[in-house]
Amino acid sequence: VVTLSEDAAPGTRVAEVTVSCSTAQGSPNVTLLCIEPRAPTAPTPTGTPLGTVPSWQVTLRAGAELDARRVNQYTLLLRAACPREEEVTGWLFVWVLAGQVLRCDAPFASAGGDVVRVPADVAPRAPLHAVLPQPLGGLTVSARSSRPLSPGTPLTLTPRGLVLAPTSGFSPSRDTQTFRLDIEVTDQHGHNCSGAVTVEVLPSRRPRVTILEPQRDVTVPEGSGPLEVVTQVHASGDNVRYAILSPAAPPPAVTGEIRSTSRLEVARVRLLVRAYNALQPADQATATINVTVQGRDRQAPSCVPALYVYAPPGGTGTLQHLPSGWSWPRSSSGGHPALQDIVSRQVNTTLDYDSQAMAALGFQLTATVVVTAGGQPPRSTRVPVLVTVTPVNEFSPECPRGLTFTVLETAPFGSIVGYVNGTDRDHPPDSLEYSLEGGSGPTQPFSIDTHSGEIRVVGPLSSLWHTSYRLTVRLTDTRNDLDPAIRHSRLCTVAVRLQAVPEPRCTPEVQELRITAGRGGRQPITQLACRSDPDTAALSYTIAGGNEDGRFRLDGSTLSYIPDGLAEPRTFVLLVEVRGGPRAPRSTVVALVVHVTPRSTTVPPSTTARRMEPLVVMRMEAVWHPPAWFVAVLTVAGVLLLASLGCLARSLTCSHLTALRAPSPPIKGSVN
Template identity: 30%
Template sequence: MYLKELRCHFPLPGFIDLPASVDVLENTVPRKVVVEFKIESSDPRPEVRILSITPFSSVFETPAVNPTNASNIFTVQMVLNGSVDFEQTRLYSLSLGIVPADSPVLRSLNIRVINVNDPPECEPLFQLPGAEVHIPEDHPVHMPFYTVLARDPDKNDTIAFSICRVLPESSRGQFYIDGRGSISSNQSFDYHNGPRAENSKSRTFSSLESRNVSIYENGGAEDVVASVRANSVTSNVLYAFVKTHPAYKIGREDGIIRTAFNLDLETDRTLTQTILLVRALSLSEGRSGTATVTINVLDVNEHPPFCSPPVFVLTVPETTEIGRRLGKVTCFDIDISKHKVSLTLIEDNISLFKFRLRDGQLQVNNSLDYDVANVANNNFQYEATILATDAGSPSLTSEIRIFVTVTPVNEFVPQLAAPFALPVPENARRGSVVGVLKATDADWPFDSVRFSIPGDNDLLAADPATGQLYLRKELDFEEQHRHTVTVQLVDFGQDVDRTNSKTGVAEITIQVENVNDNAPICNPVAYESTIYSTLAAGVPILTLNCNDPDGDVLTTTITNGAAVDRFQMNDLSLSSKNMFSYVPDGVYDDSMFVVTIEVSDGKYSANAVAYITVVPWTTTVPTTTTKTTRRPPQVVTMVTEFWDPELWFVVVLTVTGALLLFALGLLTWAILLRAETEKHAMTDHQPASPHSDQRFDGKAQDPGKNRVKQSSSFSLAVS
C-alpha cells in the first residue's frame, strides 16, 4: 500500500519581476510611470507600500496595484509624483513591502537619476526682451560695459557666449562678447551721430503693477496662476520672465502665467513662494516695462501620515505581563504644513481592552488569554488597528495593522469532573465498563488529558484516551461495600514546550450495589427435637438458624406432603397444627416425623430437615387423697456413635460389593439353570403338586395386631 501526502498550495505573497534598480531621466515629467512589475498574492486586494525611502522624499506616489487575467497575479506601477534633479539627488533607495500578510514581504529597489544636459540660465536680466544699459559716449573702447550673468544647472559644463543679433544691423560688427560673458565695443560711441535712446521715461508701461497671488499645490501642469497686461494700444506686446523659473511659464503674447508642471511642495519646498519679474516689450512702440508677481503656493493636505512600522506582526506567549512594550509606532505628516498627528487604537471584540497606547508605545493592557474559544476560532490571534490622523483640512488617516499571535503556556492542573462516586452492581463481570472518567482543564484544548490509575491497584483499569474504567476483578457486596481508587490525570499538548505537562490526582469511590446472588444459608441444615405429645399446637418446636448473605427477607415452606398437614411454619419457627393423639384402640399418631423445609429469598433457596420425636404422654391424673409432688419429666438424649469411613474406602467397598453381587448372580443363574433342567426332566415322570400355585409375598404378619410398628426411639422418659 502506498500513501501519498496531498497538500493544498496557497501562494505566498512575493515579488515576481521587480528589478534591483531602474534609471530615470532627470527631465522626466511628473505622473510618468517609473517602473512596472508583478506580484503574487492570495489576497484579492493586496497592497504594496513604500516602507522607507533614502534620502527621504515624496517624489514617488504610492504604488498602484491592478489585477491581471492570471489568478493571484497583480501588476504594480510606480509613478513619479514630482521632478527629480540629478544635481540634488542621484540615487533613491526604496524599501517596498506587500501587506497585509502574516509578515510583510520586503524587497529593495534603487532608482538612479540620469543626468540631462539642461540649457544655461541667464540672470538676472539678460533675457527677452533684454537688459537696458546706459552707456556714456566717452566710454572707453574695448572696455566691457555689461556682463551676462549665466550659469549651467549641469555641473562641470562650460558655457560659451555669442552675439546672435544686433539692432540696428549697421552696428552688428561693433559689439563682441568674450568667454566670461562680458560685452564690449570695438568702436567709440557718438551720441549725436550714432544710435541713441530717445525720451526713455516715456517709453515705459505705466500700468504694470506688482501682484500677490496665492494658489494651491497639485493644481497640475498648465494651471493658470495670473496674467500680466501692458497698457499698449498695439497688440504686438511680448511678455517674458526676467529670470528663468522652471516651475512657471508665461504666454509670450497673452502674458498668462501658468505652471510648467504639477507643483508639489513636498517634492520642492522652494516653491512655497516665488517672485517673478515679468518684462513687457512692445517692439512697434519701443516701450517696455517690468512687473513683479509674487506667487504663494499653499499646501494641500494630500498625504496621510507616514508611519513606521506600517504593520505590527508579533508572537508572544499568553503569559506576557501587563504593561509589556510590544513596539513603538512613529508617525509624522509628510505634508509641508507638518500637521500634528494623533494616534487612536481601534480594537475588535476579541482584542477589546487587550492593548493600550502610551506615547506611541504599544503595550499589553490585559492578559492575552490563549484559552478562549473565540480566540481559538481566530487562529489564536488578536487583531487591532492604530489610526494615525493628521490635523489638516480635510484630515487624512493612515492605518497601522496589529497582528499579535499568542502561544500556549500550560498554566493549570487538570481537574476531575463529577461524578466522583460510581455505583457498580456486585455481579458486574470482569472487563466490563463500569464508568467513564471526565476531566476539565482550563488550558486549551480543554480535553487534552490522559487518565491512569497509579500504584498496585487491582480493581480498575483506565483507558488513557477515553477515560473508560474497566473492572479487573469481581466485586462482592457482602465482602466490601465501598472501594476508594486514586486516579491520575496528565494534560498534554498545551504548551510550546511539549514536555511541560501538569499532573492532577483525585479519588473516586466505587459503591458496590447489592445483588441477590447468594442462596440462603442454614446452619445446621438438619435439626432434631423431642417433644411430648401434650405440647400445644402453635407452640414453637424449633427455630431454624438461617440467614441470607444478601440481607433479603426469607420465607419458609414445608415441602413433604405428610408433614404439611401436621406441622406449620411461622417465619423460621416450626410448630404443630394440632395436638398429637396416642389413644389405644383409637387415633394413634406416629411418634417419629421427618419435616423437609424449603428456605427461600425469592430467587435462591436452601433446604433444611427437622427430625421430630414425639413422646406419648397421658394427660389423666389418678384420683388420690394425698397431694403428691410430681417431678417434671426429663428428656435424656442418647447419642449413638456410628462409623464414618473415608471416601476411598467407601469406593473400594462399593466396587468389591458390586463384584461380589455380580459373582453371586452368575452362580445363582447357573444353579437355577441347572434346577430348571432337572425340573423339566422330573416333570416328564411325576404328577403336578396341588400346592404349586401358592406364592410367597415376602411380607411378615403380626398375628396379634394388624398394624406395623414404625416408631423407634433413643429417648427414655424418666419420672
C-alpha cells in the first residue's frame, strides 16, 4: 500500500517493485495485468538493479491528472515471470491524498460566473446565493482585493460565502438591475481560487405602498389624555407598517392610528408619517399631518412620562414590576400624591404572541396607574402603560402526512400534481415558503410554488423512464421574528407516482373495403373494432384525413358512405383517429382504403318502366402488409441469390471454354 498526492506531476514514481528469480542467470519480467478503476499509471523498469536484484517502477504516465474527490484509491495487479518458473501475481494499492491546490468549480469560476435572478421585492438580508454548496472547514470567502464589490452595489458578502440582499431591500425600479461580485476563496494554507456572481434584480409585480390622503389637517381639544386617537393614516399595499419620522414618537399601530403620548396642550404640531412594506422597506410613501390643539380649561396634573411603552418578547412569563422612576406631581399643600390601583403595576399573565387571544388584542396590552394629588378638590390622572408583545420564532415547520400523489404520464405542462400544506405554530400561522431541493430538471420534472406549495408538472413524463419520483421539499418559516435572519426549516419527502396510459388498440389497423354506391341516405360500410385499457374507457372516433369531399361520416365506431351521384369508380384513403377518454387521453390511427363503384342503371328497349331494387354489395378482403424490416430482408436475400446464380453461371461458362481451347495430345508412332 502506497500513498500519492493528487498534485503529483506526470512521471512521478508511485512505487518500486523488486523481483528476483531462483536462478542467478534468470531475468525476471514484470507486466501490469489490470488497473481498477482505469488509472493514469504505467509500469516502467528502472534500468538499474538494486545490487544483484532487478527492480521495477510504477510511475504516472504523461498527461495524468489525479483527483482525490473522484477516485481516492487505485488497485494494480502485477505479474512477474522467470524463465522455466511459475508466474507470480501481486496487488499494489495506491491511495490518492487530497492536494494543496484549491479549485473552484464552474460556472462560478467561468468568465461569466454564476447568474442569480431575484425579484426586487425580496426580503431584506435574504440569502440570494451560496458560493459554497456546503460549509467547508478552513475556507474563507471574500471580495477580491483587485476588484472589490462593484460600484454602487448594495449586496453583502459574508465570510461563509452567502450573498445577502441589502439591509433595506432593493430599490424599486421598472428596469432590471444588475450587480456583479468578484469573489476569492482562500483555504487555511493560503491557496485560493476566484470566481464571480452576477445578481439580476427583476422588477417587482406587487402593488406599491400608497397613502390615500398624503396631507391632512386635524384639530383636537386641549387636555385630551394619553393614548387617545388623534387621527388615522390609511395606506394600500402589502405588509404595510407605519412609522412617525418627526417629531420622535412611538410607532403607530399596524392600523395606522396616531395616538397622543401625553395630555395635550395648546400647540400646533406637524407630523411626518411614513408607510412602508415590512418585507421591502424601500417600498414606502410619506404623509404630512398638521395637528392643531385647541385650548380649554386645564384639568388634572400630568406625570412624566405620561405614557410608558414596554416591548417584551413573546413567550415570556410574568412581567417584572413596571417602572418605579416616575416623577410624580405634588399637591398644592406640598404633600405626596396618593397612589391608587397600585396592583396594576404588575401584569401576571404569560405573553403568548402565537395565541388567538393575543392576536385579537392586536398584540398590545394596556395597564393603568391612577395618581391622585392632594388638595381640594382632589385631582387625579391616569398613567397608561402600553405593553407591545413582539414575535419570537419558537417552532419549526411541520410536514403534512401522506405526501403521496398520482399523476398521469400524459399530464401536460403546468398540470397540478398536488399541494404540500405545511403547518407552523408561530404567528402568523402557516407563514411558510416552499422550495424544491435540487431544483427542476430532466430527473425532477416538477416545480413548487413558493407561497402556496402547489406542485406542477414542468417537464416530460414517461412511465418507461420512471414509475415514481421522490421529491424533497424544504419548508421555511417567514415573518415569525423581529430578526428576519432567524428562520427555521424542515425537509419533507413527497412521493409522485406515474400512472401509465396505454394507447387504444384496433384490429385490424389497416382495412381495404369495396362497396357499390347506392341511393338515398347514408350507407353503413364497416364498424371499427377498437378497445382501450381499462375496457370501460369511452373511445372517440374522428376522421383525420381523406374526407375532404364529406362523402363519409362516423357515428361512433360505424363508418357510413353518403351517396352523391358518383359517376366513376373512385378509391378513398381515410385516416380515422381513435382517442381514449379523459383517463386515457392517448390516440391511435386506423387506415381505411375504400373502393367505391357507382351503381349503373340499365334502361330496357320497351317503354314499360321497371323498378330496380338497389343491391348493396360489401366485400371485405384481408390484405397482408408486411413490415418494413421484412421487405428489406427479403430484398437483400433476393439480390444475394441472383448474384450467386450469376457467379455460378459465369464459372461454368469459363471452365467450358477453357476445355474447348486446350490442344489435343500428340500421337506417337513408328514406321517400319
